[in-house]
Amino acid sequence: MKIETIKNQMFENIEINKLFFTDYLPTLNPQSVKVYMYLLYISSENKDFTVETVAGELHMGKNELEDCLVLLQAAELLQIQSGVVVINDLALNELKKSYTLRTAKNPLQSDFTDEKRKEHVQMMKSVSDRFFGGNMPPSWFNQIELWQEKFGFSSDVIFMLFQHCEMNRSMTKAYVRAVAEEWNRQGIKTGSDLGKYLEDYDEYCKMRSAIAKKLNIRRYFNEYEESIIKKWYFTYGYTMSIVEIALKKSVYRTNATLGTFDAIISDWHRNNLKTVTEIEEYEAERKKQYGAQNASQKAARAPYKSADTIRNNFEQRKYNDDFFDGISKESLLDITEEDGNK
16 A cells, blocks of 8 residues: 655745754845745756846846855855755754864863863853753854864853843854954953953943944944944054044045044054144144145245236336327328328
C-alpha cells in the first residue's frame, strides 16, 4: 500500500530558516533581500533562469542584479559554481561555524577555572535571556567567545556591550561588532575600564548633540562624521567650549561641513593649543597677521586715480579774443565756399 499526498504547487509554502531573520536580514540591503526571496521561489519551482530574465521579472537593471548576487555570496547565502546558483543551507552553515575542527585547544576554555567557567556559562545565559528571550542563535555564542578570546573582554563587559547596544536601539550583529571593536581600540578589558569610558562617552554624546543643535542638523551623523567628532573629543581632548569657537566661524563660510571645522580644529591640535584662552590668542594673532598682509598687498597695488584727479593733471589752456575771432572768420569762409559750390 502506498500513501500519496495531493498538493497544489500554486499554494505551497516556501520555508525560510529563522537564522535568515536573526543573522542575515539586518545586514542586507532591500534589493538583495528581494533577489534572495525570488531565487528561493525559482529553486522551489525547479526552473532555469538567466540574469536577464530575473532582472526583468524584478524590474531591476542587469548590473544591479549582479551586484546583489555578489553581496549574497559574500553573506554566504548562496554560491555560484560554473553558472549554477546554489542556495546554501543556513542550518548547515551554522553547524560548520559551531563545530569547525580546531587544530589546538581553545585557549579561552583551557584557561578557565571551574569558577570562571561557571561565570562564563552564567553570562551566556544572562545575555540569551535578557536580549534574545532565551533563544540566542548559536552564531552569537561563537561571536561572544571570539570577542573574549581576541579582545580579552570580561564577562561583565560582554553583558554591558549588549545592554549598551540595546539602549542605542540597534541589536544587529554588524552594529554590536562595530561597538566591540571600538571598545577594544579604547583598551577596554574590565568593567572598571568600561565604566570610565562610558562616563566619557556620555559627555561625548552631549557634545555630539550640542554640535547637531548648533549646526541645525536634524538627522543622525553618519559613520564618517561620527569619527571626526570622536577624534575631537577622545583624541584631541577638546570640549564643547573649544569646538564652539570653530563652529562660530560657519557665519563667515557658506556650505561649511564637519570637514571644514575639522581642518580648523586639527590646526589647533597641531599647534598644541589646549585651552580656550590659548586658542583665542592664536586666532587673534592670525587675524592680526592676515590684516597686515592685506594692507601690504593693497599698498603694493597701483594707486587708484579718480576722473577728477586725472582731469586736474592737465594744464588748462588759455584763450584770448584773437583766437575766437580767428575761429569765426574760418567758419564764415567755409560757409561761403559751400554756398558757391551749390
